[in-house]
Amino acid sequence: MKYIEKNKVIGAVREMVLDSAVNLEKTVCDYLKAAFRTETEPLAKNVLDQIIENQDLARKEQIPLCQDTGIAVCFAEVGNQLHFDYDLEAAINEGVRQGYKEGYLRKSIVGHPLIRINTLDNTPAIFHLKLIAGDELRLHFAPKGGGSENMSRLAMLTPGDGKEGVKRFVRETIVLGGGKPCPPLIVGVGIGGNFEKCALLAKEAIFRPLGDEAENPEDLALERELFQEINALGVGPMGLGGKTTCLAVKVNSFACHIASLPVAVNLQCHSARKAHAVLRGEDR
């Protein structure tokens, strides 16, 4: 049995919150710069230029990249040799609480969707737990903005809709979103599973490293085709037209029922903030 002190978990989450709000990952910056080079529409180029300048300024002066510092989403992969004698979810929430306060980040969470009173510390976080082999706790964190989350969609298609049906639904989602989800986007697509699994697949897809590709050849083909098709739609940066509507498409799939073809599209805005931490369990 291995242990990780509660304060280490709190500290790691706090640091991820603080870091992700102001430092955009290098890969995302590289993709934005590559898009700037290939974009030909003047207004689209100007928008991309300002997005790139914004992340430089945010890093240099430690100003949040975006005023929407998101709902805190945290995936915890827990090694099966670990034992927790405290509430892991509560520790993650404490890290979120401390990070949002310390970083002067916006508290964007209301306690009930209809009563809408702000919780004042950006908790609770959305917490996903997954068991893995080993003695590590791997944390993946994203401050997920409301604008791109609001334009995300899910449909229960029929098996007969097939690949074309999936692609049509994804393209339709991008067009309906227009400028509102803050393109250029990272498009997370979940196919299969059931209703809730499919949404989770799409969320996991936007957490994948930007440069990777799906392992399953069918999913990989879908990623490549959708990337071309989405960028041919002409939505462009902030919906103002241009070649750059998405920076990447990520497809995650799972087995499903003979009657179903669930598809979920989770959109990630260009301010694709993520942070990761790995804590190793120790003997007590």
Add this chain to the structure above:
Amino acid sequence: MKRLLAPVSETDRLALRVGEEILISGILYTGRDQAHRLLVEMIQKHQQPPIPFAGQIIYYVGPTPAKPHQPIGACGPTSGYRMDPFSLVLMEKGLKIMIGKGERSDAFKTELMRQQAVYLIGIGGIGALMAKTVKKASLIAFPELESEAIFKLEVEDFPAIVAYDAAGGDIFKR
């Protein structure tokens, strides 16, 4: 680049054309979902709203908290479409310029043209850059709403793009 002084005269407003990139200096009032709901409630109860509408600009933003010795935190625009039903009422009361991001509803566009009003957009997700244009922020109303409260911003060279002009021009139409 074209400059716009706020509050905005009718002549300046009507001269704005879709696609123009402009720099605004002067006063912006912040307001997003909850502030809009409360403003409309006050109007419906025949109470005096806490901000003037004639000539003024409402900017859809919920900034991050200001760090010590800074006027404001990151302060880019939020999507405008969520304000659509409330904007219909505010335009009726004299509001003519709004700043947000993204497309609006047909009902909003129709009323916008009828009122000869203008919808401007900022670039979403460049909140750090936008913060540099704000010289002063004062709390005006609804402090309980925190980041959604109404602030009066004094801005210098605040960048915006004309998305819908008073003549029916629409930047999102391709």
